[in-house]
Amino acid sequence: MLTADGDNTSKVVHEGDISPTQQEGRPASTASSASSEADDDDAASEASLHLNRDEDPEDGLTVKCEPHSLVWRDVSVTVQAVSRENGKKKRQDKVIVDKSSGIVKPGELLAIMGPSGSGKTTCLDVLAGRTASSKLSGEVFYGGRKLSQRQRQRILSYVAQEDTLMGQFTVRETLEFAARFHYGFSVTKAELAVLVNEAMDEMGLTHVQDTLVGDIFRKGLSGGQKRRLSIAVELLSHPAIVLLDEPTSGLDSASSFAVIKRLRGLTRRMHTVVTTIHQPSSEVWAMFDKFMLMSRGQTLYLGTAKGAVGYFGTLGYVCPSYCNPADFLISIVNTDFKEFTVRADPLELANHYTSSSLHTETKAQIESTLTSGDQGIQHAVAPRVEKSCPMMSDFLFLSRRNLLNNLRNPGIYWVRFVMYVGLCLMIGLMYLGLGDEFTATSINSRTASLFYVAAFLVFMSVAVLPFIVEERATFVRERANGMYSPIAYVVSHYFCMIPGIFLISLVSTASVVPLAGMNGFGNFLAALFVSLLTAESMVFFVGSISPHYIIGIALAAGMNGMMMLASGFLIVASDIPDYLIWLHYIGFHTYELRSFFYNEFSPIEHFDSTQFPSGEAVLEFFDMEDVNIAHDLTIVWAFGFFFQICFGLSLYFLHRGKR
Numbered sequence: 001m002l003t004a005d006g007d008n009t010s011k012v013v014h015e016g017d018i019s020p021t022q023q024e025g026r027p028a029s030t031a032s033s034a035s036s037e038a039d040d041d042d043a044a045s046e047a048s049l050h051l052n053r054d055e056d057p058e059d060g061l062t063v064k065c066e067p068h069s070l071v072w073r074d075v076s077v078t079v080q081a082v083s084r085e086n087g088k089k090k091r092q093d094k095v096i097v098d099k100s101s102g103i104v105k106p107g108e109l110l111a112i113m114g115p116s117g118s119g120k121t122t123c124l125d126v127l128a129g130r131t132a133s134s135k136l137s138g139e140v141f142y143g144g145r146k147l148s149q150r151q152r153q154r155i156l157s158y159v160a161q162e163d164t165l166m167g168q169f170t171v172r173e174t175l176e177f178a179a180r181f182h183y184g185f186s187v188t189k190a191e192l193a194v195l196v197n198e199a200m201d202e203m204g205l206t207h208v209q210d211t212l213v214g215d216i217f218r219k220g221l222s223g224g225q226k227r228r229l230s231i232a233v234e235l236l237s238h239p240a241i242v243l244l245d246e247p248t249s250g251l252d253s254a255s256s257f258a259v260i261k262r263l264r265g266l267t268r269r270m271h272t273v274v275t276t277i278h279q280p281s282s283e284v285w286a287m288f289d290k291f292m293l294m295s296r297g298q299t300l301y302l303g304t305a306k307g308a309v310g311y312f313g314t315l316g317y318v319c320p321s322y323c324n325p326a327d328f329l330i331s332i333v334n335t336d337f338k339e340f341t342v343r344a345d346p347l348e349l350a351n352h353y354t355s356s357s358l359h360t361e362t363k364a365q366i367e368s369t370l371t372s373g374d375q376g377i378q379h380a381v382a383p384r385v386e387k388s389c390p391m392m393s394d395f396l397f398l399s400r401r402n403l404l405n406n407l408r409n410p411g412i413y414w415v416r417f418v419m420y421v422g423l424c425l426m427i428g429l430m431y432l433g434l435g436d437e438f439t440a441t442s443i444n445s446r447t448a449s450l451f452y453v454a455a456f457l458v459f460m461s462v463a464v465l466p467f468i469v470e471e472r473a474t475f476v477r478e479r480a481n482g483m484y485s486p487i488a489y490v491v492s493h494y495f496c497m498i499p500g501i502f503l504i505s506l507v508s509t510a511s512v513v514p515l516a517g518m519n520g521f522g523n524f525l526a527a528l529f530v531s532l533l534t535a536e537s538m539v540f541f542v543g544s545i546s547p548h549y550i551i552g553i554a555l556a557a558g559m560n561g562m563m564m565l566a567s568g569f570l571i572v573a574s575d576i577p578d579y580l581i582w583l584h585y586i587g588f589h590t591y592e593l594r595s596f597f598y599n600e601f602s603p604i605e606h607f608d609s610t611q612f613p614s615g616e617a618v619l620e621f622f623d624m625e626d627v628n629i630a631h632d633l634t635i636v637w638a639f640g641f642f643f644q645i646c647f648g649l650s651l652y653f654l655h656r657g658k659r
């Protein structure tokens with residue numbers, strides 16, 4: 001069985017042939033630095049590490065390439081397909097990749113093609129280690145070994161079908177951040193600029209370097225430009241293996257040609273490239289070394305691209321002169337439409353391929369690679385510079401990106417800021433001069449306004465949830481491609497939300513407290529600040545576990561609603577039924593409300609009311625007479641900390657980029 005983290009692991013360190021650091025003559029990655037990041041499996045095989053650098057007469061210090069083959073053997077993927085028959089839900093096992101085996105050698109460019117839904121993406125996911133192990137059988141090897149998740153991240157980059165770029169950054173900024181996540185402080189600013197300029201140049205993005213990627217607020221790059229930027233981001237790390245899912249979709253033919261030519265260039269430096277592609281032009285087709293044709297999860301051909309036309313010709317499917325071989329081969333195996341006159345039965349073709357000499361040859365290559373060939377080779381080709389202080393550099397660059405994103409994305413911060421200020425001014429004006437009134441009705445106004453502040457202002461944090469869910473896709477891609485760790489992501493988000501929330505709390509407090517004449521500006525500010533921090537932490541956690549933001553909003557609203565109900569205002573704590581009293585204690589709203597109430601009522605010595613002659617009497621009525629504000633706000637903060645831990649755990653375990 002193919003496992004998520006192969007147990008027969010070895011340490012693979014990426015060495016560079018053209019990394020800027022090495023060009024400058026600074027130390028490249030070493031076995032010891034690599035091991036500091038490694039897991040136990042890695043450490044066990046550390047001893048087998050050999051670096052094999054050599055002096056290249058033309059390029060300076062380069063790696064002498066002894067790269068590995070990517071091998072997969074008898075890989076099948078089975079999913080539970082849900083359908084409806086006569087109104088009844090039916091679950092059925094569906095094989096979407098069936099016993100696929102293959103080998104791509106270093107320096108080869110493999111193109112996987114097939115009609116829509118034939119299993120190309122699934123196959124690529126398997127090679128990239130992005131498929132849940134419960135769905136998989138078969139084995140994937142690199143250098144004769146199964147690799148752990150971390151090792152895979154170090155040697156391969158995966159450009160997925162969907163672009164998950166952040167809309168508020170320009171092309172140059174996007175690449176600069178990606179380079180920093182790959183290299184940290186190991187490259188200087190000048191080296192970083194060289195890397196970024198080179199990447200933009202290669203993907204034809206130089207003329208749009210200052211254009212925003214774009215999002216729902218602003219139109220930015222075109223679809224094809226986004227595609228090229230996604231590729232450039234991943235190629236920045238010079239990975240040993242590059243897997244790309246439809247890199248040319250949305251590109252014009254000239255751009256497609258240029259992109260594949262760039263990938264071809266990588267293979268000349270002994271990198272391995274596997275790509276799925278629809279409709280390659282004849283010029284693009286000519287650049288493929290290997291070609292794999294799939295249909296309905298079956299492999300119909302895996303061999304040289306040059307030999308494909310001849311192979312199918314011998315089966316009676318002769319490609320007409322002047323016809324693009326790729327178009328012809330796809331048309332004969334597309335069973336979705338009736339238009340095509342020449343049509344093959346995919347199952348028949350699959351059986352024929354399995355019994356062909358081509359398949360026997362591939363199997364033999366796989367076996368010889370696994371038993372001898374690659375087995376003795378211990379190092380990979382990718383020129384990735386080890387990051388110095390990875391946690392610190394990840395934290396700093398993530399924080400910088402977060403702060404910029406918060407400032408630039410109106411939905412994340414500024415819309416909420418305006419709403420908070422507007423609402424708080426409304427509260428201030430609605431309860432204008434309340435502090436000078438000590439009638440019985442002023443008690444009601446005080447409790448109601450404080451409950452509104454404690455409940456509704458906190459509830460408004462839900463507004464940030466869609467952006468968390470949206471950004472999660474970027475996190476998953478960057479994490480799966482080994483750019484940074486979830487812990488750096490969580491810590492940087494926490495620190496970056498502090499200034500914005502403090503500003504909102506300050507302006508909101510300054511709008512309510514002086515106008516309404518409420519007591520204790522400092523405590524009010526502290527209670528609002530800590531509560532908003534915790535509420536946002538909760539929203540981060542809910543956003544991380546919700547499959548869609550609408551579900552997340554419903555979930556966060558429900559949680560807020562429950563905590564409001566049991567906080568002790570709508571029903572006093574002593575009246576809450578025993579079987580629900582736990583809700584009163586596990587909701588952070590309880591502790592923030594107590595702080596707001598105690599802050600307001602404890603200094604008031606007199607009310608014109610026989611039932612509540614003083615602030616203390618009001619507090620006694622709500623079971624809040626013995627509040628210690630510092631203590632209660634610490635509890636509120638601890639809830640926030642707990643939510644942050646849950647957020648981190650959820651990112652760590654649920655968002656590994658596996659499907």
Ligand SMILES: Nc1ncnc2c1ncn2[C@@H]1O[C@H](COP(=O)(O)OP(=O)(O)OP(=O)(O)O)[C@@H](O)[C@H]1O
Nearest residue numbers: 079080081096114115116117118119120121122123
């Ligand atoms: N988790 C899943 N559950 C059910 N069916 C799935 C699942 N994942 C993939 N499939 C199905 O498996 C088939 C292959 O999907 P895949 O995305 O690999 O195709 P593809 O060749 O990449 O298609 P396209 O070219 O349109 O991107 C499709 O029919 C898809 O609906």
